[in-house]
Amino acid sequence: MKIGTVTVLGATLVALLTLSACGNTIRGVGRDTANAVDATQTAGRDVDRAARR
Incomplete structure (x- = not known):
């Protein structure tokens, strides 16, 4: 294999x-x-429940 081919394969990898x-x-x-x-x-629901008590 040529150096250019190896370089292209390496860059692709x-x-x-x-x-x-x-x-x-x-x-x-x-x-x-x-x-x-x-x-x-979930936090919003928890705050809503706490505010309704």
Whole structure:
């Protein structure tokens, strides 16, 4: 294999690994956001119940 071919294959591999890591990060941020929304809603319900007592 030529040096240019090896360089292109290496760059492609690095790009694929980087993009897959970004996908995992974005998925994790989505989960964290959903959990934050759930916690906020639960806290709101708790405050509402406490205010009604």
